[in-house]
Amino acid sequence: MALTQTRKQEIINQYQAHGTDTGSADLQVALLTERINQLTTHLQANPKDHASRRGLLQLIGRRRGLLSYIQKKDFQRYQDLIGRLGIRR
Structure with missing residues (x-):
């Protein structure tokens, strides 16, 4: 269910602000979005998995907070970022 190491590295390379960036808010939002997309497809196949649904809602809340921070700063x-990720907010 978690991101594979190669997929995570692809996302990091695509969204990092500089060569050693591994934790900027933009990058965290991109990684969370990928995990949210994976969980969404999982829940479509397994609608009674309430524990995963709770985890999905927590990830969405964390992403919402980071997006609010980015919106206030710049x-x-x-x-x-939301254009590149294809999310609506």
Whole structure:
């Protein structure tokens, strides 16, 4: 269910701000979005998995908080990020 190491590295390479960036808010949002997408497909196949649904809601809340932070700090960066990720907010 978790991200594979190669997929995680691909996301890091795509969204990192500089060469050694592994934890910026943009990158965290991108990683959370990938996990949210995986859990969403899992829950479509397993609708009675309530523990995973709770985990999904926690991930969505964490992503929402990070997106709010980015929006307050730099609105243009926020717009670019949600456009690149294809999420609506």
